[in-house]
Amino acid sequence: MNTYATSIPRLDEFLDGGLKPSTLTVLWAYPGIENAPFAYQTLMERLESGDSCIYITQSKLGLTVEDEIRHYGWGIEKYKEAGKFFFLDAYSGLINAESEERFSVKNAKDITQITDALKNALDATGSGHTLVVCDSLSTLIDHCGENCLDELIKWKDIFKEKNATGFFLFTEWPYETKVLNKARLISDAIIQLKAIEEKVILREFFIVSKVSWNGKSKEGVSVPFKISVPGGVKVYIPKILVTGAYNAGKSSFVHSASTKAVSVDRVGTTVALDHGHVDYSGFSVDLFGTPGQERFDPILELLGGESLGVIAVVDSTNEQSFHRVNDMLIRSKSIGLPVVIVANKANLEGALSIDKIREKMHVSDAVPIVPVTAEDLSKVKVNEPAKLKDEDVHAVLDALFSRIV
Amino acid sequence: MAEQLSIIPTNIAGFDEIAGGGLPRGSCILLIVPPVIDAHLFCLEYIYRGILEKEPGLIVTMNYSPEDLKLRAMPYGWFLARGEQQNLIRWVDGYSLNARKDVTSTDTIKRIGGSIALSDLTIGMSQAQKDFFSMNDYYKFVFDSLSTLFIYNDPNTIYRFLRTILPKLRDSNGLGFFLMGSGMHDPQVEMTLRYMMDGTIEINDNLDLKILSLPTPSPVRAAHMNLTKNGFVIDPK
Numbered sequence A: 001m002n003t004y005a006t007s008i009p010r011l012d013e014f015l016d017g018g019l020k021p022s023t024l025t026v027l028w029a030y031p032g033i034e035n036a037p038f039a040y041q042t043l044m045e046r047l048e049s050g051d052s053c054i055y056i057t058q059s060k061l062g063l064t065v066e067d068e069i070r071h072y073g074w075g076i077e078k079y080k081e082a083g084k085f086f087f088l089d090a091y092s093g094l095i096n097a098e099s100e101e102r103f104s105v106k107n108a109k110d111i112t113q114i115t116d117a118l119k120n121a122l123d124a125t126g127s128g129h130t131l132v133v134c135d136s137l138s139t140l141i142d143h144c145g146e147n148c149l150d151e152l153i154k155w156k157d158i159f160k161e162k163n164a165t166g167f168f169l170f171t172e173w174p175y176e177t178k179v180l181n182k183a184r185l186i187s188d189a190i191i192q193l194k195a196i197e198e199k200v201i202l203r204e205f206f207i208v209s210k211v212s213w214n215g216k217s218k219e220g221v222s223v224p225f226k227i228s229v230p231g232g233v234k235v236y237i238p239k240i241l242v243t244g245a246y247n248a249g250k251s252s253f254v255h256s257a258s259t260k261a262v263s264v265d266r267v268g269t270t271v272a273l274d275h276g277h278v279d280y281s282g283f284s285v286d287l288f289g290t291p292g293q294e295r296f297d298p299i300l301e302l303l304g305g306e307s308l309g310v311i312a313v314v315d316s317t318n319e320q321s322f323h324r325v326n327d328m329l330i331r332s333k334s335i336g337l338p339v340v341i342v343a344n345k346a347n348l349e350g351a352l353s354i355d356k357i358r359e360k361m362h363v364s365d366a367v368p369i370v371p372v373t374a375e376d377l378s379k380v381k382v383n384e385p386a387k388l389k390d391e392d393v394h395a396v397l398d399a400l401f402s403r404i405v
Numbered sequence B: 001m002a003e004q005l006s007i008i009p010t011n012i013a014g015f016d017e018i019a020g021g022g023l024p025r026g027s028c029i030l031l032i033v034p035p036v037i038d039a040h041l042f043c044l045e046y047i048y049r050g051i052l053e054k055e056p057g058l059i060v061t062m063n064y065s066p067e068d069l070k071l072r073a074m075p076y077g078w079f080l081a082r083g084e085q086q087n088l089i090r091w092v093d094g095y096s097l098n099a100r101k102d103v104t105s106t107d108t109i110k111r112i113g114g115s116i117a118l119s120d121l122t123i124g125m126s127q128a129q130k131d132f133f134s135m136n137d138y139y140k141f142v143f144d145s146l147s148t149l150f151i152y153n154d155p156n157t158i159y160r161f162l163r164t165i166l167p168k169l170r171d172s173n174g175l176g177f178f179l180m181g182s183g184m185h186d187p188q189v190e191m192t193l194r195y196m197m198d199g200t201i202e203i204n205d206n207l208d209l210k211i212l213s214l215p216t217p218s219p220v221r222a223a224h225m226n227l228t229k230n231g232f233v234i235d236p237k
C-alpha cells in the first residue's frame, strides 16, 4: 500500500508504513503535552521527499510557526521560497489583523470559508501530493462549533480529489463526550499523546489507538518520547542498566555506545558507576553501568530501581563468571525486565559460541545473545575500557529497543 | 500545626494579616481589579517577595512583554532578573510574538502565539510546573489576565481551559492570582469564574480591597491599599 512516512521513530511501523493518502490522522494530545513537533517533523520529512505542505494556522501567526520549526533545527525557508510550503491563515482575521499569507480567510469562525480557502490552496500545489497540517482541530471546534466536524468529512473528499492527506493537531480539552466521540469517528488514525502525571507531568508517551486502514489494532504499545531541541521527537528511555561480572566489558560497552559518557570514581575497575547518553536510531537513552566486583554489590541495589531494560555483559572467554550475572540481576531487582546478553570478547581465543553460552547460562531462546568484539585488538589496554565495534553495539541496542517498545 | 505550615505568606506588607496568614498551597484566587489600576505591579511584587524566600514563581503575561515588566518592577527595587539568575522564575509570554517583536523562547521565557494559543499556554505552564517540582514543594504564580483571553475566545473555550489548568495548578502546589478586569464581563461570567476558583478578592478604583472569599478564615474583610516606593502596603479598615 502506498503510504507517506512521518519519520517519527516507531510511529510508521504502527501506522503500517505511514500516513495513508486522502485520510485524516489526528495527533490527539492530553493538555500540556506538545504535539506540534510531531507535525513539524512529519512535514519536514514530506517536504524533503518532494511533497508540498499547507499549514492551516488558527491560533498564531505563520511567522511564529516558522520560528518554532526553525527552533528544532529544521530549515523551512527553501521550501517556502520554492512555493512548496505555505500557510492558510485562519488566525489574523480573528485578531482583526491584515493577513500577510497568500491564502487566508476573513472570518475564521465560518468553517465554509476555510473549506473554500483550502480548495484554492490545494489547487495551487499542482498535481503532486500535499500534506495538510491543521493547527488545530480543537481550535476549529472552539471557533466554529462542533458542527465543523461534519464539514471535515467533506475535507476528506477534497483530499481525495486533490491528492492530499490530513495530519491534524488536537488538544483533548474537557469537551462533551459526544463531541469527542464524533472527533474519534471522523479520524482515520489516532495517535494519542499521553502523560504519566503525578502532581506534574513526569513522562510522556504516544500510543497509536486507531488505524482504520490496517484492520488490526495494535493499541496498547506505548512509546515513551521526549522532544529534543534541536532534533525533534525521540523515543525516550530514561534508564537502561548495564551489568555483569567483574572485567566483562560493561564500562567498554557504555563508553562505546554513548555520545557522551562519564565514569564516576574509576580506578582501573568501576567503583561507582558509568553513565552514558545514547542517541541512536531515533532513541534517546541513558545507560547506567554498574561495578562488577562483589564488594560493590550495595551500589548495585541502589542503581537497580526504575530501569526499563537490562544489558547483561558476559566475558565469552570466562565461563566461571557466567553464574554471577543472574545473581546481579536479582540484586538489582531487574529480573523480568527486557534483557539482552552481550557476549563480549567474542573473537578472543577460548571464547565460547553463542549456543554454548546459552546452554551454560540456562537462558531461553527468547533472550537475544549478541556477540561483541573490540574494534581493534592492538589498541585494547588492561584497566581501560576498550572501543567496541559500532555494528556490534548497534545490534545490541536494536535487539533491546525492539523488546522495550 | 500541619495546617498552619501549608499556608504560605505573601510577605506583601499587611496582606497576610487580612488573609489569615497568606495563601494555602494549591489555591487559585481571582483578583478582580478595575482596568485603570496597575494590578500587574501587585503581581510582580507577589512573585518578587517569593523569590526572596527562594520560592519559584511563574508569571503568565498576556498584555506586556517580560522585558517590559522587568523594567516596570525596577523603580520599586524588585529585581526580577535576580530570580532568573537563580533559575527561580518562569515566564509564559503571550504578548511579544503577537506584537511582532523579534524574540524567541529561552530557558526561562516560553513565548506563545497569543491568547488563542491555549494549548501552547498549557504546555508552557506544565513545563514550568515540571521544572519547579524538583526545586521546591510549592511555587507562586500570577496570570495576567483572564480578561485578555475573553477578548478572543468564547467563554466555553475558556471554561474548558480553566477546568484543565486549575487542577494542574492545585495538584502541583501552586498558589497565586488570576487577574480579571472589573466591569468588563457579563455578571454570569464573573460568577462562573468565582465558582471555579478557591477565593475572590475585589479592588476598586480607590484601591479599596474587599475579600469576597478566601480559603483561609480572615478576621478582616476590607482594607485599603497604598502603593509606596517600596511596594504595596495594605491597611486593614
Ligand SMILES: Nc1nc2c(ncn2[C@@H]2O[C@H](COP(=O)(O)OP(=O)(O)OP(=O)(O)O)[C@@H](O)[C@H]2O)c(=O)[nH]1
Pocket: A244, A245, A246, A247, A248, A249, A250, A251, A252, A253, A268, A269, A270, A271, A290, A291, A292, A293, A344, A345, A346, A348, A372, A373, A374, A377, A380, A381, A382, A383, A384, A385, A386, A388
Ligand atoms: N580483547 C578484548 N578486550 C576487551 C573487550 N571488551 C573489554 N575488554 C577489556 O577488558 C577489560 C575490562 O573492560 P571493562 O569495560 O573495564 O570491564 P567492566 O565490566 O567495566 O569491569 P569492572 O567495572 O571492573 O567490573 C579492559 O581491559 C578492556 O580493555 C573486547 O571485546 N575484547
Ligand SMILES: [Mg+2]
Pocket: A250, A251, A252, A269, A270, A274, A289, A290, A291, A292
Ligand atoms: Mg566497569
